[in-house]
Amino acid sequence: MIKRTIFLIFTIASVALLFYAGSHLNWSKMLSPGPLSPAHAKLDAKGKCNACHTKGKRLDTDKCLDCHQEIKSMIQTKHGLHARVTTKCNHCHSEHHIRLFNTIHFDAKDFDHSMAGSAMRGKHILLRCEVCHEKGTYLLDRHKCFQCHEDIHKGENGKDCSKCHTQDTFKEAN
Secondary structure, three states: OHHHHHHHHHHHHHHHHHHHHHHOOOHHHHHOOOOOOHHHHHHOOOOOHHHOOOOOOOOOHHHHHHHOHHHHHHHHHOOOHHHHOOOOHHHOOOOOOOOOOOOOOOOHHHOOHHHHOOOOOHHHHHOOHHHHEOOOOOOEOHHHHHHHOOOOOOOOOOOOHHHOEOOOOOOEOO
């Protein structure tokens, strides 16, 4: 009878200890597959998983495009590298690695611009990526055209020069 009483007291104390310890644990961190990249670090907090995930799914691409409007626009207008995307975002961009992990996986020096629907021609072939593209994202920054080219239209035609001009001659393409 004494052994049974000691066992019962030990069992009750163990269960109480587990409940006490469990109430102080950060379960979301214990269940997380790892930290997000710096670009998504603000979502790396308790209760933020649903910003990217739908319950029961690994990733919801529609939720990616809710935040990444510039990519969504490229897909819809069929312009740029993402115009030909037919797979989910995480086929090329993955998360939950180490904090310094780069989610963009291609060699910028050997990148074939024809894949983005715009082969490099003329003097543009000689330019470094960051002359035309945003640092770290490689998205085209159309405002940077005016660092090399004078806006003779004085802003009347907007900032998207490619609507009227090609990279070959910078003459009206119509």
